[in-house]
Amino acid sequence: MTGVPASAAGGSPAGASHRAEGQGPSAAEGRRPGAGAAVTGQERDAVEVTGPQEAAGRVVDQELDAAELAGRALGADEGLGAVDDVAASGAAGADGEQRDAGRPARGGKLAAAAVNQASVWNVANLLTMLRLVLVPGFVALMLADGGYDPAWRSFAWAAFAVAMITDLFDGHLARTYDLVTDFGKIADPIADKAIMGAALICLSALGDLPWWVTAVILGRELGVTLLRFWVIRYGVIPASRGGKLKTLTQGVAVGMYVLALTGWLASLRFWVMAVAVVLTVATGLDYVKQAIVLRRRGIAERRAALEETEA
Secondary structure, rough: OOOHHHHHHHHOOOHHHHHHHHOEEEEEHEEEHHHHHHHHHHHHHHHHHOOHHHHHHHHHHHHHHHHHHHEEEEEEEEHHHHHHHHHHHHHHHHHHHHHHHHOOOOOOOHHHHHHOOOOOOOOOHHHHHHHHHHHHHHHHHHHHHHOOOOHHHHHHHHHHHHHHHHHHHOOOOOHOOOOOOOHHHHHHHHHHHHHHHHHHHHHHOOOOOOHHHHHHHHHHHHHHHHHHHHHHOOOOOOOHHHHHHHHHHHHHHHHHHOOOOOHHHHHHHHHHHHHHHHHHHHHHHHHHHHHHHHHHHHHHHHHHHHHHHHO
């Protein structure tokens, strides 16, 4: 076995040792710093990314260390080749992950385009349009024959009841069957406030309801709407259970005032309206509190995000 290296080398042992000195561990160590610098300076920069790619970067680092150990055992040239292969595969994997992270999911644009494509002429919006049409009809019926005829008041109550019932159904249908449209978002609250405002103003104009009650209810509705626009950049104030109970109580109370009631029913509607006014004020204050908290939280989050970006 001692004669094989000389014949395989094709020269004297001195020549073989000379090549070993030129290509042995010392030569590998002479080239390894440059390759290692390339791996740690460029390839690892490509691999060290944020989010899910950090795990991939740590895996590539472990593979680089394992390749260097294998290079010492197998020989300098083969070891450096293994290091270069792992570095190249790591860079390719990092680049692929970066491209995948920046590329939208397959079919994502089609799915996004399919969202909010409900026709304006859907059931929910038709119910909203019906409420808008009922407003002038309700006013005409309410003021017919001086506004005190029980028959005309009954017809006015029927129109008001239909408007309140459609108010309960159109929002539910829009959310359940994905019929939400920009028109519905704008027209639905307008229709709600229009029918309620028309009823309150007519009742106060006829002397059946004090003007301060109308002012409190309509002022609260307008104030909450302005609050929603004030904090819309920070989030949406959700409808609370108290708000829904307020709406139901208001509808029942106003409906009882629209009808020409006498006796104990007339006394009952007074107390129902009193409860509606209390709920109106209480829920209005709660919405003010939610708006202030939401705005402060949104400002704090934006400030923290800005500081993190500058850092």
